[in-house]
Amino acid sequence: xxxxxxxxxxxxxxxxxxxxxxxxxxxxxxxxxxxxxxxxxxxxxxxxxxxxxxxxxxxxxxxxxxxxxxxxxxxxxxxxxxxxxxxxxxxxxxxxxxxxxxxxxxxxxxxxxxxxxxxxxxxxxxxxxxxxxxxxxxxxxxxxxxxxxxxxxxxxxxxxxxxxxxxxxxxxxxxxxxxxxxxxxxxxx
Amino acid sequence: xxxxxxxxxxxxxxxxxxxxxxxxxxxxxxxxxxxxxxxxxxxxxxxxxxxxxxxxxxxxxxxxxxxxxxxxxxxxx
Numbered sequence: 662x663x664x665x666x667x668x669x670x671x672x673x674x675x676x677x678x679x680x681x682x683x684x685x686x687x688x689x690x691x692x693x694x695x696x697x698x699x700x701x702x703x704x705x706x707x708x709x710x711x712x713x714x715x716x717x718x719x720x721x722x723x724x725x726x727x728x729x730x731x732x733x734x735x736x737x738x739x740x741x742x743x744x745x746x747x748x749x750x751x752x753x754x755x756x757x758x759x760x761x762x763x764x765x766x767x768x769x770x771x772x773x774x775x776x777x778x779x780x781x782x783x784x785x786x787x788x789x790x791x792x793x794x795x796x797x798x799x800x801x802x803x804x805x806x807x808x809x810x811x812x813x814x815x816x817x818x819x820x821x822x823x824x825x826x827x828x829x830x831x832x833x834x835x836x837x838x839x840x841x842x843x844x845x846x847x848x849x850x
Numbered sequence: 851x852x853x854x855x856x857x858x859x860x861x862x863x864x865x866x867x868x869x870x871x872x873x874x875x876x877x878x879x880x881x882x883x884x885x886x887x888x889x890x891x892x893x894x895x896x897x898x899x900x901x902x903x904x905x906x907x908x909x910x911x912x913x914x915x916x917x918x919x920x921x922x923x924x925x926x927x
Contacts, residue, residue: 665863672911672912673911673915673925673927675899676911676912676915676927703910703911703912704912705910705912705913706912706913706916709912713923718895747856747857747860747861748860749864749898749899750899750901750902751862752901757889763869772925773927774860774863774898774927777927778856778860781856782853782856785867793927825923825925826918826919826923826924826925827924827925827927828870828924828925828926829926829927830863830866830926830927831868832863
């Protein structure tokens with residue numbers, strides 16, 4: 662049984678997540694993970710394509726065909742983001758994911774810093790839920806999908822970082838470990 | 851969160867990330883690469899913009915991500 666409905670994943674998320682030893686927990690959290698055609702076109706390596714093809718065959722992943730309207734909206738979002746010089750740049754694939762997040766209510770999975778900051782910087786996107794792998798790991802613990810060693814609550818993050826060479830910003834990482842620690846404490850009572 | 855707070859957080863995170871990328875990078879590997887690849891890796895270390903760095907290198911995004919792993923340059927998000 663899935664805990665959340667639909668999600669849409671961008672390229673940077675998929676190519677890192679596919680290296681993670683427990684990557685299939687993704688499909689226990691979400692009913693369906695949509696992949697826009699624009700994202701699929703960027704996936705090239707045999708390992709990642711193999712994983713994606715198999716999960717498409719199992720109906721865990723699903724191709725999302727983007728409409729003309731969504732592409733236009735994504736281009737508009739890129740233009741809006743360019744007007745905010747402090748924001749890291751976003752490109753079409755992650756902009757498409759954000760537009761779909763807004764219009765369809767899907768959780769957006771991304772590892773793009775610009776995309777991560779859009780809900781905090783662009784008012785009409787403030788309700789879009791954007792997760793990177795860090796939030797996904799925390800939620801996997803909270804939903805009891807990922808077993809955590811409460812004596813070492815940082816282990817799940819370290820495993821991900823070791824598998825992918827993807828690190829988390831210190832403050833966000835510490836907050837995530839603290840959240841897992843609280844989860845462990847709450848389960849004791 | 852106000853625009854100023856977002857900006858402050860972004861700047862702090864980017865400074866932290868850049869220092870980690872510089873420190874962890876395998877500079878011997880980087881300096882052995884052809885000029886275009888080498889400069890793209892250095893650009894990524896300084897700016898953290900993977901798409902632009904991949905374009906500078908003339909590589910697909912995924913191939914460039916693999917190159918970052920070989921150069922021991924972490925993605926920090």
